[in-house]
Amino acid sequence: MRSDTGRTDSLWMATAPPRALPPLAEDLRTDVAVIGAGIAGITTAYLLALEGPRVVVLEDGAVGGGETGRTTAHLSNALDDRYHVLERLHGEEGARLAAASHAAAIDRIESTVAAEGIACDFQRLDGYLFVPPGESLEILDAEFEAARRAGLRDVRMVPRASAPSFNSGPCLLFPRQAQFHPLAYVGALVGAIERRGGRIFGATHVTGVEAGPPAVVSSEGGCKVTADFVVCATNTPIIDWLVIHSKQAPYRTFAIAARVPPDTVPAALYWDTADPYHYVRLHGDLLIAGGEDHKTGQEDDAYDRFAYLDAWTRERFPIGEVEYTWSGQVMEPVDGLGYIGRNPGDKGHILVATGDSGHGMTHGTIAGILLTDLILGRPNPWERLYDPSRKSLKSAAGYLKENVNVAKQYFDYVSPGEVGSVDEIGPGQGAVVRQGLTKLAVYRDEQGALHPRSAVCPHLGCIVHWNSLEGTWDCPCHGSRFGTDGRVLNGPAVAGLESRDLEGGSAR
Ligand SMILES: Cc1cc2nc3c(=O)[nH]c(=O)nc-3n(C[C@H](O)[C@H](O)[C@H](O)COP(=O)(O)OP(=O)(O)OC[C@H]3O[C@@H](n4cnc5c(N)ncnc54)[C@H](O)[C@@H]3O)c2cc1C
Ligand code: FES
Secondary structure, three states, X not given: OOOXXXXXXXXXXXXXXXXXXXXXXXXXXXXXXXXXOOHHHHHHHHHHHHHOOOEEEEOOOOOOOOHHHOOOOEEOOOOOOOHHHHHHHHHHHHHHHHHHHHHHHHHHHHHHHXXXXXXXXXXXXXXXXXXXXXXXXXXXXHHHHHHHHXXXXXXXXXXXXXXXXXXXXXXXXXXXXXXXXXXXXXXXXXXXXXXXOOEEEOOOOEEEEEOOOOXXXXXXXXXXXXXXXXXXXXXXXXXXXXXXXHHEEEEEEEEEEEEOOOOOOOOOEEEEOOOOOOEXXXXXXXXXXXXXXXXXXXXXXXXXXXXXXHHHHHHHOOXXXXXXXXXXXXXEEOOOOOEEEEOOOOOOOEEEEEOOOOOHHHHHHHHHHHHHHHHOOOOOOOOOOOOOOOOOHHHHHHHHHHHHHHHHHHHHHOOOOOXXXXXXXXXXXXXXXXXXXXXXXXXXXXXOOEEEEEOEOOOOXXXXXEEOOOOXXXXXXXXXXXXXXXXXXXXOOOOOOOEOOXXXXXXX
């Protein structure tokens, strides 16, 4: 079975390991093929299965083994791109629809938990948004006004957050937020889909989609699924070469979980307005804090980031020893809202869900609701807001910034390698090495053997970088990631890093 997307294990993976499923072993004909079994794919499959269409889900690892297993699972409509910014980019009506869609997603998760009797620690609670020490409260004032204009009439300014261990100062209280155990939730939905006739296959890597119609989804093992509709819920699309990838950027974010003495921290969601921001919640007596993001493949200092996160959290909450540390990837859209709907350039029967930002739990649920409506031919009020083909002059600055950043990554072709010689690569580590005009991604295993691959990302040719925390090769351009054996772990690439020989044939 394909492994998860890195060496670290989240709290969720340790307490409800992702469920492994058998691979696709025959050709199938279905109404809807869903690629990817994270929260977006599984929710879409579940909501479709409730209404009758035949659904087949293809997943190349285990259910929830992607970013859904690496989340911190705040269920929130306090959008991290901020309502006063969304209002500027999408207008007052757009901000209102965004708020309503995330609130509806939390409601939908709550009603699903009740209807299916899912034991996933779903809990409603308050969320607090506060500024870093010494910073102006102006951002909170602007956000308060914009949130209320967006229809969140019960948001209010309070003197401090509920945690007695630190004084947050004046902050915004967002009521009726929620949290849950993400893998317990998606794991239970698998059973609910199967009970309604849906079929879910694991360890099945999709290598391509012929649009048709009908569309034909090909898998690495050779079996195909023919479908009237295809939903690409692979976190970042594996079916689009450039259009969507130029409108979003991959970021790596970090999380820790540490025990707190019982009843010392009130159950709530806590967020600051730093950039990147910190996010905190409880799970039993474990306090989970996240943040310290960087652009994927552009830094390799995870241990420093965990240390900053630990110090930031310890200053505010009575945490003991850190028991879990992990990282994961989020896709940041240039205009603050995800892309859910018809894939640009296709005939309307190939659909995508991506650009989840830090709200992938609700975003993936919005995807389930919206894509089900599109497939069943029903109108949906959020269709235009999340349309993957949308363009906006107002987001041109964000678009330019991310694409200039991508263009700069191609200078890696002329820069030296990360090390001068493979002798400098320690056991269990990797580095990019120059070999003549090309660059190699070289991994040395624990036994000392070297594993050279091409360092050129098969998506659009950027040079991958070593991620020493997760033991992966990460592409700094659009977030493709690869294992030490070169196989692809995250799109948009669908193929792995090519095998290469080291000059002189040295394997040690
Ligand atoms: C540390 C961290 C904290 C976060 N905190 C929050 C939070 O508090 N609240 C929140 O709402 N969001 C949060 N997020 C974001 C959220 O976790 C993600 O946005 C969400 O899980 C994405 O779900 P998904 O279904 O789109 O993708 P995934 O869960 O990644 O699912 C995509 C699936 O597609 C599969 N796949 C990919 N390529 C192929 C292929 N070629 N063939 C077959 N299968 C394929 C993958 O194996 C994967 O299982 C956080 C993320 C991280 C990393
Ligand atoms: S992910 Fe686009 S070039 Fe690597």
